[in-house]
Amino acid sequence: MIKMLANIGKYFIMLGEIFRRPTKWRIMRNLIFKEIDELIIGSLGIVAFLSFFIGAVVTIQTALNLNNPIIPKYLIGFTARQSIILEFSPTFVSIIMAGRMGSYITSSIGTMRVTEQIDALEVMGINPLNYLVFPKLIASITYPFVIALSMFIGIFGGYIAGSLGGYLAAEEFVKGLQDDFIPFHIVYAFIKTAVFGFILATVPSFYGYYMEGGALEVGKASTKSFVWTSIAIIICNYILTQMLLA
Amino acid sequence: MIEVKDLKKSFDDKEVLKGITTTYEAGKTNLIIGQSGSGKTVMLKTLLGVHIPDSGQILFDGRDFATLDPNEKRTLRTEMGMVFQGSALFDSMNVEENIGFPLKMFTKKSNAEIRDRVQEVIDRVKLIDANKKMPSEISGGMQKRVAIARAIVNNPKYLFCDEPNSGLDPKTSIVIDELIQEITHEYNITTVINTHDMNSVLQIGEHICFLKDGKLVWEGNSEEIMKTDNEDIVDFVYSSELLKEIRRFHTGKK
Numbered sequence: 245m246i247k248m249l250a251n252i253g254k255y256f257i258m259l260g261e262i263f264r265r266p267t268k269w270r271i272m273r274n275l276i277f278k279e280i281d282e283l284i285i286g287s288l289g290i291v292a293f294l295s296f297f298i299g300a301v302v303t304i305q306t307a308l309n310l311n312n313p314i315i316p317k318y319l320i321g322f323t324a325r326q327s328i329i330l331e332f333s334p335t336f337v338s339i340i341m342a343g344r345m346g347s348y349i350t351s352s353i354g355t356m357r358v359t360e361q362i363d364a365l366e367v368m369g370i371n372p373l374n375y376l377v378f379p380k381l382i383a384s385i386t387y388p389f390v391i392a393l394s395m396f397i398g399i400f401g402g403y404i405a406g407s408l409g410g411y412l413a414a415e416e417f418v419k420g421l422q423d424d425f426i427p428f429h430i431v432y433a434f435i436k437t438a439v440f441g442f443i444l445a446t447v448p449s450f451y452g453y454y455m456e457g458g459a460l461e462v463g464k465a466s467t468k469s470f471v472w473t474s475i476a477i478i479i480c481n482y483i484l485t486q487m488l489l490a
Numbered sequence: 491m492i493e494v495k496d497l498k499k500s501f502d503d504k505e506v507l508k509g510i511t512t513t514y515e516a517g518k519t520n521l522i523i524g525q526s527g528s529g530k531t532v533m534l535k536t537l538l539g540v541h542i543p544d545s546g547q548i549l550f551d552g553r554d555f556a557t558l559d560p561n562e563k564r565t566l567r568t569e570m571g572m573v574f575q576g577s578a579l580f581d582s583m584n585v586e587e588n589i590g591f592p593l594k595m596f597t598k599k600s601n602a603e604i605r606d607r608v609q610e611v612i613d614r615v616k617l618i619d620a621n622k623k624m625p626s627e628i629s630g631g632m633q634k635r636v637a638i639a640r641a642i643v644n645n646p647k648y649l650f651c652d653e654p655n656s657g658l659d660p661k662t663s664i665v666i667d668e669l670i671q672e673i674t675h676e677y678n679i680t681t682v683i684n685t686h687d688m689n690s691v692l693q694i695g696e697h698i699c700f701l702k703d704g705k706l707v708w709e710g711n712s713e714e715i716m717k718t719d720n721e722d723i724v725d726f727v728y729s730s731e732l733l734k735e736i737r738r739f740h741t742g743k744k
Binding site for chain 1: 564570578579580582595
């Protein structure tokens with residue numbers, strides 16, 4: 245427990261350190277673009293693939309469970325929209341990203357620690373936290389675009405599965421999508437996404453930066469980072485939902 | 491020149507450096523030797539400013555690192571070059587980018603000027619056909635050359651090397667040692683090398699500090715180390731039968 249509290253304190257100290265002694269802009273600019281490419285653009289394929297099929301499955305499952313003739317078919321589209329926009333895209337895609345993005349961040353920074361590359365930066369008088377974590381943090385600002393894409397493709401997957409699978413007419417699905425639409429739900433989803441993006445950039449960086457040991461510990465740090473990033477996302481999800489929707 | 495005065499450093503309750511006083515002169519290869527756990531890595535890291543000393547002074551040409559303001563500390567750091575045990579090359583950058591990195595970070599040189607300077611040091615350390623290769627694509631010896639090139643690219647006044655020939659074959663080790671010594675003489679750098687490689691000690695040891703249990707127990711050069719009767723040194727240097735035989739041959743001593 246004390247170790248956990250100490251780590252939380254260390255994490256917040258790290259957050260402060262990220263902004264100290266900034267790296268030259270001409271170098272930072274390239275690092276930011278590189279991180280956007282690695283973390284955001286590189287994730288689009290897997291996010292699109294997962295979103296399409298999960299959207300499709302959510303639609304089929306809903307259709308199979310709403311077999312009462314009194315319930316209108318367009319509710320399948322409504323349910324798919326609500327599930328994807330409110331939870332699947334912002335929260336579950338972020339947990340998947342904790343595996344993809346988080347492991348990449350922890351292992352790359354952890355390997356730099358093991359191979360003394362972080363020491364080399366320190367000796368040169370560079371703030372390693374600013375050099376390594378700040379670009380990831382800035383790249384995470386573009387993370388909501390990934391989630392927007394996930395929402396779109398997830399709903400499209402539902403539309404294709406619902407209409408081509410013969411569960412409901414395409415028009416009914418679209419009607420369900422538009423029914424009782426509350427624009428604030430989109431705001432809520434993107435507020436969550438922004439917070440999750442911040443967590444995805446900083447928690448894995450923390451585990452990579454402060455890891456000790458050799459190659460085996462890099463693997464252990466990646467696992468730990470995934471677990472704690474997921475826990476942080478789930479807890480923040482609960483708090484934000486309570487604050488914004490309750 | 492680096493002057494070390496009564497340097498002390500502890501971790502928790504363990505005193506690792508117990509009042510070390512010595513001087514590392516410019517243009518000389520200064521070696522720190524000693525068994526594992528003798529405090530030589532802590533000594534090197536304290537010289538580099540990675541560890542803050544508990545007491546004592548480290549003067550870099552009269553400048554005490556501990557009392558400098560942040561800007562002066564930054565300036566002093568740009569005057570330091572470091573060759574790490576495992577080379578510590580940035581594996582996301584190719585050889586040219588690795589070497590040019592300190593120039594990009596700390597100078598206002600244009601890309602063309604950086605390219606020229608990088609090529610100059612690449613030629614100096616005799617790196618052939620490696621400019622565009624990634625660190626993983628070159629041998630350990632070449633990685634060390636890249637690390638040396640990166641350390642000297644910004645014309646440092648002080649060069650620190652942590653076990654520069656660890657993991658290298660004996661022939662490549664000699665080449666790397668000679669390269670460091672040549673560079674030290676050529677650019678009049680104060681070079682401090684942390685090593686327990688006896689070939690290095692005998693080959694390039696112009697000033698050798700022997701540490702034992704955090705204390706400086708002997709100072710001298712490679713010729714003096716061959717003749718000394720200091721038991722700690724004899725135990726350490728002539729640990730193998732081959733070296734004992736060489737000592738017998740040269741001095742007649744057992």
